[in-house]
Amino acid sequence: MSGYLVFLEQREGLLRKSSLETWNRVQALAADEEPSIPVCGVILGPADTQTSENELYGSGRLFHATAPDFLLYDSERYARIVSDVFRKEECSTLFFADTALSRDLAPKLSIRLEASLLSGCARFVDERSGSCSRSVYAGSCIASFTAQLEKRIFTLFSSPEPFSTVLKAGTIVISPFDDYCQAISRPSAAVQKIAMTTGMRDVAEAGIIVAGGRGIGSREGFAMLEELAGLLGGSVGASRAVVDEGWRPHAEQVGQTGKSVAPLLYLACGISGSVQHLAGIGRAGTIVAINSDRHAPIFDTADFGIVGDVHAVIPGFIEEVRDFLKKK
Numbered sequence: 001m002s003g004y005l006v007f008l009e010q011r012e013g014l015l016r017k018s019s020l021e022t023w024n025r026v027q028a029l030a031a032d033e034e035p036s037i038p039v040c041g042v043i044l045g046p047a048d049t050q051t052s053e054n055e056l057y058g059s060g061r062l063f064h065a066t067a068p069d070f071l072l073y074d075s076e077r078y079a080r081i082v083s084d085v086f087r088k089e090e091c092s093t094l095f096f097a098d099t100a101l102s103r104d105l106a107p108k109l110s111i112r113l114e115a116s117l118l119s120g121c122a123r124f125v126d127e128r129s130g131s132c133s134r135s136v137y138a139g140s141c142i143a144s145f146t147a148q149l150e151k152r153i154f155t156l157f158s159s160p161e162p163f164s165t166v167l168k169a170g171t172i173v174i175s176p177f178d179d180y181c182q183a184i185s186r187p188s189a190a191v192q193k194i195a196m197t198t199g200m201r202d203v204a205e206a207g208i209i210v211a212g213g214r215g216i217g218s219r220e221g222f223a224m225l226e227e228l229a230g231l232l233g234g235s236v237g238a239s240r241a242v243v244d245e246g247w248r249p250h251a252e253q254v255g256q257t258g259k260s261v262a263p264l265l266y267l268a269c270g271i272s273g274s275v276q277h278l279a280g281i282g283r284a285g286t287i288v289a290i291n292s293d294r295h296a297p298i299f300d301t302a303d304f305g306i307v308g309d310v311h312a313v314i315p316g317f318i319e320e321v322r323d324f325l326k327k328k
């Protein structure tokens, strides 16, 4: 029993960027071992695995159930199928990207498989002994954890760096397994589907985030952040104060009780920089803060700071970006 299994999550038929990154990171880990460790993956739901955006490195077998009834997450059914593949393929370790889905599914699987669960891992300290590090106490410390059981489940945070690897191109064999899935489990009846359609990428996966705090002043004030995020091809994020006010949905909240994000660029507009907010942006690339208070704690973390009123700075910024895009 030694193989690695990676769960590749799709949303609305698109493979999640964080899952692709997890697959590639696991391939690199497996290739480092002597002898190298076999890797397989599971995709539940229709998703295009062949596009250049969905670059899967390494080699292994991908079990892909393409039936549309997998489009919606069904915890019982997903747990049943993933645990079955894990056992049949004689795996020792199961990997997920750290997402809302995996935070629900991974604990269920740790009970089913009697496996140690280490969630929110940022980095492996020593994969062989099952030890990894993650931030604790709202991001103020990094702690190492070691799995106690032979079988292990990890949920991995994504990193702001684009994945680059020296992995040799291998062969990834895609095996349809709809019939097998239908035979072992039927879908539960969906009660209601609540869809959020902002047209923007989920903040947890965005490469650029324009985030607003209470300093934006109102729900309407976020229109300029939406405009800027749209021009930059990014997403809008929010502090908890803003979500509590009802100005933005919880799905956009960044921080300890929101999402942990890893964009290349994080623009913090009218956000004070509380420790709970900072807990969510520790893996961001470049942080730019705009705040009218020169002593705001966000300036201690930001790479670049602008002291000023968001209502004066952001419209000017939008104009500059427009001009730049026109000239391009």
Ligand SMILES: Cc1cc2nc3c(=O)[nH]c(=O)nc-3n(C[C@H](O)[C@H](O)[C@H](O)COP(=O)(O)OP(=O)(O)OC[C@H]3O[C@@H](n4cnc5c(N)ncnc54)[C@H](O)[C@@H]3O)c2cc1C
Pocket: 212, 213, 214, 215, 216, 238, 239, 240, 241, 242, 253, 254, 255, 256, 257, 258, 259, 269, 270, 271, 272, 273, 274, 275, 276, 277, 280, 290, 291, 292, 293, 296, 308, 309, 310, 311
């Ligand atoms: C258990 C727990 C969990 C929490 N989890 C989270 C979390 O996940 N995410 C999170 O964000 N918070 C979280 N919080 C709340 C956190 O402590 C802060 O209250 C919150 O982050 C503050 O949000 P803010 O920065 O938008 O608002 P404020 O702290 O009110 O800051 C507003 C900022 O805007 C500036 N400003 C005002 N007007 C302007 C202007 N016109 N132009 C420019 N700047 C202006 C002000 O100078 C100020 O710095 C949590 C708290 C607790 C106790």
